[in-house]
Amino acid sequence: MDMLTQESYKSDIKPIFCPGCGDYGVDAALTKAFVDLQIDPDNTVVVSGIGCSSSLPHDLKTYGIHGIHGRALPVAEGVKLANRNLNVIAVGGDGDGYGIGAGHFVHAIRRNIDITYIVMNNEIYGLTTGQASPTSMIGQKTKSTPFGVIERPINPLALALASGATYVARGFSGDPMHLAKLIGGGMKHAGFSLIDVQSPCVSFNKLNTYDWFRKRVYKLEDSGYNPNDIMKAYEKALEFDMDPNKFPIGVFYETTSPEYEDLDVTLKAGTAVGWNAPKKEEVANVLNEYTTEYA
Ligand SMILES: Cc1ncc(C[n+]2csc(CCOP(=O)(O)OP(=O)(O)O)c2C)c(N)n1
Ligand SMILES: [Mg+2]
Structure with missing residues (x-):
């Protein structure tokens, strides 16, 4: 196969992002990770919810599902469980993933299904033009909080760690080369990556x-940080809450743990799309079992 380049992953659709939007950096970093790993676009599905x-997924020449608000993860989990040979990436915003989708976030993580989840966290609802999101800072004035936010923001990294995450990273779209490494690391990781x-x-x-961000961001790896100690990972995840001048980025935590797909009795026998549909008499036998047993 020919070498895949950035162009191999670009669709004809132009992004809807405003000029200067951080999500251009995420688009570039994801594409770079694809090129670095020579990911086959025909074997890749990018799933999203609702938001800018x-x-x-529209901007990429992979398969894609632009689904419903807050449901990127359950759809991505379904795709992966149906065909674990696919590269499955879920993307979306802070409102989508940490607000309406927060329940799915916790449960997808504790299942450790092998998908990569990229959250473009802008601390606001962008598409609906500027209401407070679950990550907006206390005191921030937005269209929905004219007197300032009074709720404590969600800390997605600490929540992921508490949910049993096996790969937890934070990047900055102002540094897409660094971000591409974090995304590539997540894609190579066996299990759920945030x-x-x-x-x-x-x-x-x-x-x-x-x-x-530029005033606060620093890279964990520059201080010799080792991402395999969960207590240190919590400490770093909480650092900004303790000192609002410090905002670490990089891989906070990585560990090995069995994937859901390896533990599930039926899935470990092979990928569901390869299964033959049950024969008529097999279905009849199952139905018979129920009617005789519960009659
Ligand atoms: C069930 C449902 N509730 C509310 C909305 C309205 N809505 C659309 S996008 C959005 C939030 C988007 O914020 P975020 O997920 O952070 O994405 P961003 O636009 O900031 O990238 C909301 C509340 C919706 N589409 N569906
Ligand atoms: Mg947002």
Whole structure:
């Protein structure tokens, strides 16, 4: 097969993002990770929910599902369980994943299904033009919080760790080369991987800007951080909550643990799409069993 390039993954559809949107950086980083790993676009599915960030699958020449709000993960899990030979990537926003989809977030993580989840976290609802999201900071004035946010923000990294995550990373869309490595690491990781990306919304979040992040962001690996100690991972995940001038990015935690697909009795026998449909008499036998046993 010929070498795949950036162009191999670009569709004819242009992104809907505003000029300067952080999600362009995520688009570029994801494509770079595809090129680096020579991912086959015909064997790849990118699943999303609803939001500006969730429009990303349209821009890619892979398979894609632009689904419903907050449901990127259950759809992605279904795709993976039906055919575990596919590369399955779920993408979306902070509202989609940490708000309406928060229940799915916790349960997909504890199942450790082998999918990569990229959350474009801009600390706001972008598509609906600037309401507070579950990651908006206390005090932030938005269209839905004219007197400032009074709820404590979700800490997605700490929540992922508490849910049993096996790969937890945070990137910054202002550094797409670094982000591409985090995404590539997640795709290579066997099991669920979370890459929370700080991806500024230049139109509706005037607080968490590129400059705001640049003043605080530093790379964990530059300080010799080792991502296999869960207690240290919690400490780093909580660092910004303790010191609002420090915002670590990089791989916080990685560990090996069996995938759901390896443990499930039926799935470990092979991928579901390869199964033959049951014969008529087999279905009749099952139905018979129920009617005789419960008659
Ligand atoms: C069930 C449902 N509730 C609410 C909405 C309205 N809605 C559309 S996008 C969105 C939030 C988008 O925010 P986020 O997920 O952070 O994505 P962003 O646009 O910031 O990338 C909401 C509330 C919807 N489409 N469906
Ligand atoms: Mg958002």
